[in-house]
Amino acid sequence: MIDFKLTPEQELIRKTVAEFAATVIAPVAAELDEKQEFSMELTRALARQGYLGIIIPPEYGGAGANTLTYCQVIEEVSKACAAQGVTMSLSNSLVAYPIMTYGSEEIKRKYLPALASGEKLGCFGLTEPNAGSDSSNQETTAVDDGDAWVINGSKIFISNGGVADFAVIIASTNRAAKIRGLSAFIVDKGTPGFSVGVKENKLGIRASNTAELVFQNCRIPKENILATPGRGFRIAMDTLDGGRIGVGAQACGIARAAYEAACKYAKERKQFGSALIDFQGIAHKLADMRLEIETTRLLTWKAAWLKDNKKRFAKDAAMAKLYGSEMATRVAHQAIQIHGGYGFIKDYPVERYYRDARILELYEGTSEVQRMVIASYVLGV
Amino acid sequence: MNIIVPIKQVPDTNDVRIDPETGTLIREGVPSIVNPEDRHAVEMALTLKEQNGGGRVIVLSMGPPQAEAALRETLAMGADEAILLSDRAFAGADTLATACALAAAIRKIGAYDLIICGRQAIDGDTAQVGPQLAEFLQIPQATYVQALQRESDGLLRVERAVEGEVQILALPLPALVTCLKEANHPRIPTLKGCISAFREKPYRVWSAADLGVPLEQIGLKGSPTQVRRTFTPPPRGQGTVLTGDPAQTVRALMDTLREKGLV
Numbered sequence: 001m002i003d004f005k006l007t008p009e010q011e012l013i014r015k016t017v018a019e020f021a022a023t024v025i026a027p028v029a030a031e032l033d034e035k036q037e038f039s040m041e042l043t044r045a046l047a048r049q050g051y052l053g054i055i056i057p058p059e060y061g062g063a064g065a066n067t068l069t070y071c072q073v074i075e076e077v078s079k080a081c082a083a084q085g086v087t088m089s090l091s092n093s094l095v096a097y098p099i100m101t102y103g104s105e106e107i108k109r110k111y112l113p114a115l116a117s118g119e120k121l122g123c124f125g126l127t128e129p130n131a132g133s134d135s136s137n138q139e140t141t142a143v144d145d146g147d148a149w150v151i152n153g154s155k156i157f158i159s160n161g162g163v164a165d166f167a168v169i170i171a172s173t174n175r176a177a178k179i180r181g182l183s184a185f186i187v188d189k190g191t192p193g194f195s196v197g198v199k200e201n202k203l204g205i206r207a208s209n210t211a212e213l214v215f216q217n218c219r220i221p222k223e224n225i226l227a228t229p230g231r232g233f234r235i236a237m238d239t240l241d242g243g244r245i246g247v248g249a250q251a252c253g254i255a256r257a258a259y260e261a262a263c264k265y266a267k268e269r270k271q272f273g274s275a276l277i278d279f280q281g282i283a284h285k286l287a288d289m290r291l292e293i294e295t296t297r298l299l300t301w302k303a304a305w306l307k308d309n310k311k312r313f314a315k316d317a318a319m320a321k322l323y324g325s326e327m328a329t330r331v332a333h334q335a336i337q338i339h340g341g342y343g344f345i346k347d348y349p350v351e352r353y354y355r356d357a358r359i360l361e362l363y364e365g366t367s368e369v370q371r372m373v374i375a376s377y378v379l380g381v
Numbered sequence: 382m383n384i385i386v387p388i389k390q391v392p393d394t395n396d397v398r399i400d401p402e403t404g405t406l407i408r409e410g411v412p413s414i415v416n417p418e419d420r421h422a423v424e425m426a427l428t429l430k431e432q433n434g435g436g437r438v439i440v441l442s443m444g445p446p447q448a449e450a451a452l453r454e455t456l457a458m459g460a461d462e463a464i465l466l467s468d469r470a471f472a473g474a475d476t477l478a479t480a481c482a483l484a485a486a487i488r489k490i491g492a493y494d495l496i497i498c499g500r501q502a503i504d505g506d507t508a509q510v511g512p513q514l515a516e517f518l519q520i521p522q523a524t525y526v527q528a529l530q531r532e533s534d535g536l537l538r539v540e541r542a543v544e545g546e547v548q549i550l551a552l553p554l555p556a557l558v559t560c561l562k563e564a565n566h567p568r569i570p571t572l573k574g575c576i577s578a579f580r581e582k583p584y585r586v587w588s589a590a591d592l593g594v595p596l597e598q599i600g601l602k603g604s605p606t607q608v609r610r611t612f613t614p615p616p617r618g619q620g621t622v623l624t625g626d627p628a629q630t631v632r633a634l635m636d637t638l639r640e641k642g643l644v
């Protein structure tokens with residue numbers, strides 16, 4: 001039953017992604033972070049490698065890989081650059097997944113192949129100024145106007161918001177019905193009434209684009225709805241459940257980068273006549289870091305396995321996301337500690353890992369929200 | 382163009398240590414990789430195929446069953462099919478017995494235009510298998526190739542990098558070349574490439590019996606090479622600089638050379 005081995009195919013995928021990440025992504029990661037620049041060139045390269053359509057079925061132009069394989073790719077890419085990990089995780093978990101699962105055949109044909117090839121980038125708009133953790137409190141509305149839906153409202157903190165060619169958004173089609181009145185839509189860039197607002201200036205994942213989406217009497221075709229009206233909250237929650245597995249993998253990637261940098265530094269740096277690694281206080285820190293990374297991986301792979309085997313995985317995904325995100329912050333914190341003052345200086349990469357790790361505790365549900373999810377499953381509260 | 386690329390799975394020598402007692406490689410726990418120059422050979426084959434409007438690239442390896450990983454990786458790069466020669470009878474082969482088995486496999490494959498080998502394998506550094514294979518097959522060969530192109534007259538124009546100069550040759554096909562790492566940058570397999578390498582592309586394993594070669598020509602039996610000893614050569618000593626009156630220094634130089642029996 002329990003099998004901790006990757007298949008030879010997954011091993012090869014992991015190896016090739018690691019090579020791509022080390023040779024194509026890692027060399028530019030620090031500069032993109034410094035300039036806070038979203039790289040279209042890297043995004044296209046990710047698409048060429050097939051990493052933007054990992055879970056998209058082959059008949060829609062994707063690789064059709066399972067969640068466990070997806071985790072391998074996310075981890076290796078996030079290790080080189082957390083922001084590219086976000087681009088991938090977004091494209092697969094938050095954009096492709098709801099379209100694959102809830103879109104009509106016509107919508108799938110229109111968006112999935114373009115997403116997989118990188119011809120079109122997508123984004124996922126749930127969060128609003130007054131709907132953060134309480135994401136059901138949607139103020140964006142979609143009104144049925146005969147041949148169109150008319151959308152009004154705004155979405156904030158949307159990853160890829162400023163660069164996407166289309167957005168999957170949640171809006172209320174019936175405010176009185178509250179959660180049951182939410183629906184999911186696709187809005188194309190260029191649709192009159194749809195514009196991009198402020199681009200955020202951020203602490204970490206600075207090479208990921210985060211922006212506001214504004215809808216003013218934006219008319220979209222009637223068929224641009226996912227599933228049926230009223231299903232929006234279910235779609236959003238189901239999408240986030242899967243996305244959280246990817247966050248566990250991002251956490252492993254960022255933490256491994258921090259851990260490996262710390263190991264290397266601890267071997268080179270001498271104080272009191274010995275390498276740092278020869279001090280028990282440092283070696284034990286590294287042992288703990290490694291332990292926490294491997295713990296996250298087990299939680300993440302288990303959640304992926306459950307999903308791939310069509311079992312309930314929401315609790316496990318929340319655990320992988322919660323433990324992993326807090327773990328990545330702790331590991332990056334210790335990586336800086338092991339570097340001493342040098343860790344605080346931008347000549348070394350660990351301060352970037354520390355800043356990048358921090359987002360994991362916030363998006364796709366904060367740590368507090370994950371604890372609420374886990375508690376509701378295990379305590380029934 | 383139909384191109385055959387013989388490849389070898391080797392221990393990653395970046396990770397390898399030498400046993401100081403026996404002078405042999407410690408292979409345990411060392412990851413296996415596709416021999417680096419063989420990846421350049423595969424890249425050369427794929428580019429040539431693309432430039433010449435199609436054909437097939439067949440990767441061929443002799444090795445234990447684990448060598449499958451190396452073949453799958455080159456399939457993931459874009460090769461069309463893979464053949465592994467795997468049999469206890471192939472074990473212990475030196476370069477001659479290896480080339481003999483590969484030649485038999487290539488005859489069995491049938492028609493081809495070109496064979497591209499890596500210059501040499503990092504675990505043996507002999508650079509012999511390519512040239513020996515060409516001899517077995519009685520086809521023209523060019524070693525140390527850094528660039529090549531198919532000409533309109535059907536000849537293959539190759540650039541050989543030899544001892545600081547570039548030699549340009551035109552070979553009639555079929556031919557064999559060995560490729561340098563300077564020739565190109567091997568592509569990194571895509572996700573779909575990795576998946577189709579395992580799920581779609583033909584992968585065959587041939588035994589010695591399938592090749593129909595006499596057993597005394599392959600494996601340990603077919604290997605005239607005997608390893609007496611492997612050792613790390615001692616570093617060269619510091620040179621001596623003779624200064625002063627030319628007549629005297631020349632005399633001193635001649636004396637030293639005579640002493641060492643070099644003149």
Ligand SMILES: Cc1cc2nc3c(=O)[nH]c(=O)nc-3n(C[C@H](O)[C@H](O)[C@H](O)COP(=O)(O)OP(=O)(O)OC[C@H]3O[C@@H](n4cnc5c(N)ncnc54)[C@H](O)[C@@H]3O)c2cc1C
Pocket residue numbers: 124125126127129131132133134156157158159160202210359362363364365366367368369
């Ligand atoms: C860089 C970045 C990228 C993002 N990308 C996207 C995206 O692509 N799409 C998208 O839709 N959203 C995105 N978000 C939004 C993100 O998901 C939200 O910021 C997050 O869900 C938290 O919402 P909030 O910021 O409104 O915080 P709030 O909900 O206001 O929370 C503030 C604090 O209160 C806590 N809290 C709230 N409610 C409770 C409670 N009941 N019990 C205990 N504690 C509570 C929270 O955990 C948090 O600590 C992104 C955010 C960032 C920063």
